[in-house]
Amino acid sequence: MAAGGTGGKTYSFKVVLLGEGCVGKTSLVLRYCENKFNDKHITTLQASFLTKKLNITGKRVNLAIWDTAGQERFHALGPIYYRDSNGAVLVYDITDEDSFQKVKNWVKELRKMLGNDICLCIVGNKIDLDKDRHVSVEDAESYAESVGAKHYHTSAKLNKGIEELFLDLCKRMMETAQAEERLKGNGASQSASSRRGVQIVDDEPQATPAGGCCSSG
Amino acid sequence: MSQRTERRGGIHVDQSDLLCKKGCGYYGNAAWQGLCSKCWREEYQRVRQKQIQDDWALAEKLQREEEAAYASSHGPQTQPPSQSTPPHPQPGHASLGPFSKFEEKKTNEKTRKVTTVKKFFSPSSRSAPKKETQEGKTPSPSVSRRASFDTDQVSKDFVDFLKNLQKPGREIHKQCRAFIGNMSSKKDLSADELSECVQDFYQNLADRLMGHFKCSSESVEQVMDQVEKYIMTRLYKSVFCPETTDDEKKDLATQNRIRALHWVTIEMLCVSFDEEIPEVSENVVKAITDVIEMDSKRVPRDKLSCITRCSKHIFSAIRITKKEPASADDFLPALIYIVLKANPPRLQSNIQYITRFCNPSRLMTGEDGYYFTNLCCAAAFIEKLDAQSLNLSPEEFERYMSGQASPRCSGSEEDWSSPAPAPTNPVLAQLNQNLEVLSGLSGRQEALMEAAHSLQADLLSWPESVQHEVHDILKKYPLEVLPRSAPAIDDNNDVDNDNLPPPLTPQVV
Ligand SMILES: Nc1nc2c(ncn2[C@@H]2O[C@H](COP(=O)(O)OP(=O)(O)OP(=O)(O)O)[C@@H](O)[C@H]2O)c(=O)[nH]1
Ligand SMILES: [Mg+2]
Ligand SMILES: [Zn+2]
Numbered sequence: 001m002a003a004g005g006t007g008g009k010t011y012s013f014k015v016v017l018l019g020e021g022c023v024g025k026t027s028l029v030l031r032y033c034e035n036k037f038n039d040k041h042i043t044t045l046q047a048s049f050l051t052k053k054l055n056i057t058g059k060r061v062n063l064a065i066w067d068t069a070g071q072e073r074f075h076a077l078g079p080i081y082y083r084d085s086n087g088a089v090l091v092y093d094i095t096d097e098d099s100f101q102k103v104k105n106w107v108k109e110l111r112k113m114l115g116n117d118i119c120l121c122i123v124g125n126k127i128d129l130d131k132d133r134h135v136s137v138e139d140a141e142s143y144a145e146s147v148g149a150k151h152y153h154t155s156a157k158l159n160k161g162i163e164e165l166f167l168d169l170c171k172r173m174m175e176t177a178q179a180e181e182r183l184k185g186n187g188a189s190q191s192a193s194s195r196r197g198v199q200i201v202d203d204e205p206q207a208t209p210a211g212g213c214c215s216s217g
Numbered sequence: 218m219s220q221r222t223e224r225r226g227g228i229h230v231d232q233s234d235l236l237c238k239k240g241c242g243y244y245g246n247a248a249w250q251g252l253c254s255k256c257w258r259e260e261y262q263r264v265r266q267k268q269i270q271d272d273w274a275l276a277e278k279l280q281r282e283e284e285a286a287y288a289s290s291h292g293p294q295t296q297p298p299s300q301s302t303p304p305h306p307q308p309g310h311a312s313l314g315p316f317s318k319f320e321e322k323k324t325n326e327k328t329r330k331v332t333t334v335k336k337f338f339s340p341s342s343r344s345a346p347k348k349e350t351q352e353g354k355t356p357s358p359s360v361s362r363r364a365s366f367d368t369d370q371v372s373k374d375f376v377d378f379l380k381n382l383q384k385p386g387r388e389i390h391k392q393c394r395a396f397i398g399n400m401s402s403k404k405d406l407s408a409d410e411l412s413e414c415v416q417d418f419y420q421n422l423a424d425r426l427m428g429h430f431k432c433s434s435e436s437v438e439q440v441m442d443q444v445e446k447y448i449m450t451r452l453y454k455s456v457f458c459p460e461t462t463d464d465e466k467k468d469l470a471t472q473n474r475i476r477a478l479h480w481v482t483i484e485m486l487c488v489s490f491d492e493e494i495p496e497v498s499e500n501v502v503k504a505i506t507d508v509i510e511m512d513s514k515r516v517p518r519d520k521l522s523c524i525t526r527c528s529k530h531i532f533s534a535i536r537i538t539k540k541e542p543a544s545a546d547d548f549l550p551a552l553i554y555i556v557l558k559a560n561p562p563r564l565q566s567n568i569q570y571i572t573r574f575c576n577p578s579r580l581m582t583g584e585d586g587y588y589f590t591n592l593c594c595a596a597a598f599i600e601k602l603d604a605q606s607l608n609l610s611p612e613e614f615e616r617y618m619s620g621q622a623s624p625r626c627s628g629s630e631e632d633w634s635s636p637a638p639a640p641t642n643p644v645l646a647q648l649n650q651n652l653e654v655l656s657g658l659s660g661r662q663e664a665l666m667e668a669a670h671s672l673q674a675d676l677l678s679w680p681e682s683v684q685h686e687v688h689d690i691l692k693k694y695p696l697e698v699l700p701r702s703a704p705a706i707d708d709n710n711d712v713d714n715d716n717l718p719p720p721l722t723p724q725v726v
Contacts, residue, residue, distance in 0.1 A: 010434050012582040026544040044542040046532040049587040064582045067545035069594075071487075073606045074549060077594040084581050 019091035027156035120149035412573035467565035504530035517575035
């Protein structure tokens with residue numbers, strides 16, 4: 001067992017993607033995780049569960065992005081998907097007023113079910129189609145602010161705003177996690193209550209040989 | 218029936234043969250070794266109780282041996298691990314192969330075990346090797362011995378794994394042993410409480426490894442996988458589908474529900490499978506096999522792996538069909554379709570078991586967790602599924618559910634209403650066959666009833682005709698000389714009646 005790690009942290013976050021069909025959820029994650037758009041030759045087997053490793057101010061973050069089935073008949077299954085998630089990316093299509101209405105419904109439901117533990121991002125996608133815009137920037141941004149969410153503009157097609165969106169989300173999730181950590185704080189924690197929350201684990205710095213104590217499995 | 222009473226002129230079944238062997242007055246049942254349900258349950262409980270005690274005794278013994286093995290392997294002269302592990306306490310494990318598949322519903326388990334017993338009682342097996350016959354006398358332990366054989370292997374692997382960890386390895390071993398010992402005294406906790414215990418243990422152990430021993434997160438993950446495997450292999454029997462829950466009832470409900478939904482097609486679910494492509498249908502078959510296999514695994518993580526393998530086959534099938542990576546909108550309907558096709562055994566119990574006892578980090582953020590969540594969604598969808606979820610009218614849905622109509626995969630809707638030739642659907646064919654058998658049976662029953670009625674009428678009229686005859690004779694030969702012989706004739710009449718069958722009362726056969 002290699003000892004004496006400096007206690008670097010790895011955060012693991014679960015983020016759910018919500019939004020009406022065809023607003024570009026799948027395009028967004030594929031662009032983010034694989035930098036691909038509408039590519040028929042994509043070798044990716046699936047785009048429903050994707051992960052991304054980030055390094056934010058020296059802290060390692062494992063981001064797991066969960067695509068959700070958007071069809072109306074699966075709506076009731078939402079709670080099963082977003083259970084235990086740290087963040088939600090709510091996508092609408094700026095050319096489609098209805099899809100924005102859907103986002104509002106999701107926000108209501110998420111706040112009701114998960115309270116303020118979850119970081120919400122409202123994302124207006126397809127800004128390359130600004131000439132057909134049907135959701136005004138002011139409306140969207142003021143709505144986001146009123147529900148404690150952040151608003152982003154993206155285009156999966158042009159790869160605009162996507163890095164920023166996920167980076168920002170990760171920072172906010174880290175803040176939430178750290179606040180939670182401080183709260184349960186100094187050893188007096190009830191492990192049972194923290195168990196299903198964020199996973200925070202002490203970590204070795206990269207330099208030490210990996211898997212020191214458990215190399216044979 | 219274990220005993221038959223043969224008499225001259227064919228088989229005669231005595232009333233006493235049908236009664237419970239314990240003499241409680243209720244009817245016994247061959248499937249319960251001739252006991253009534255109540256006595257059988259008592260008997261079974263007794264055997265089971267003993268089996269559980271035996272198991273724990275064995276577990277404790279193994280643990281002591283493991284301890285010793287562990288200590289010796291850390292002595293100055295390290296022994297090879299294979300020699301330091303305990304030998305199998307029971308000879309003859311090899312002959313137990315056929316019993317290893319005994320991981321069925323509890324109710325099935327009971328009946329199946331009895332079937333084995335029955336087999337040993339039947340004349341043909343009298344010549345069977347003695348060992349086997351002894352095995353048959355106490356049916357349930359044979360299952361547990363196979364299980365403990367697997368458990369031995371897992372324990373051995375666990376010790377081998379921990380040896381590489383040195384000091385923390387010893388600590389982990391100590392903790393796990395203490396925990397399992399602890400759990401044996403908590404048998405009557407509710408499922409949620411059992412889950413809490415196990416989850417707290419995972420959490421505390423992981424915390425300790427990270428805090429005290431400064432393990433890296435990767436190492437902790439690896440250790441926790443092994444810990445889960447070791448602990449859950451041992452606890453599986455007492456915490457999978459425990460009697461304190463209605464898991465078993467839900468399993469049956471789901472199974473019946475899926476059976477009732479056999480008519481749901483790919484088109485209704487909007488699944489992107491083109492099963493005409495051989496590679497696609499191959500993947501579909503593999504996916505079905507994988508999700509069925511889940512039930513045979515004991516460790517939560519192994520069950521999860523089955524779900525993940527199933528999901529990967531689904532992705533392949535979608536990818537081949539659509540030529541683009543599957544999104545959640547492709548995946549979920551496809552998974553629902555696979556679950557409907559597979560009707561996986563004990564689906565609800567397995568979902569509950571994984572939720573309660575799996576290492577939480579795997580379920581929350583890992584890839585396995587994503588597929589597992591989708592399986593939960595599929596199960597929930599199937600439970601709630603209605604006309605709307607399949608884009609059907611309520612009338613259509615009702616017709617399909619009641620079996621009055623069956624959709625054609627081809628989509629030519631007129632087809633089913635015309636007097637179809639031999640139905641292509643095997644379920645329909647079976648149904649037709651059953652209907653034929655039923656109508657044949659009802660015809661035979663009617664004939665039987667008719668015959669019974671005429672027999673009854675005959676019997677009723679017979680004493681009358683005899684009486685008539687007697688009267689006629691009396692009239693012909695008046696009995697003036699011996700007036701006391703009149704009652705004597707009545708007596709004779711009674712004697713005659715003794716040879717008659719008892720009067721039949723009309724009853725539905
Ligand atoms: N112009 C433009 N088109 C986009 C953009 N993002 C996605 N699309 C297109 O929108 C369509 C739907 O995109 P998807 O990513 O499949 O949408 P989705 O939200 O995953 O849809 P569902 O999986 O059905 O819920 C595709 O034809 C994309 O090419 C964008 O930023 N700009
Ligand atoms: Mg999509
Ligand atoms: Zn009885």
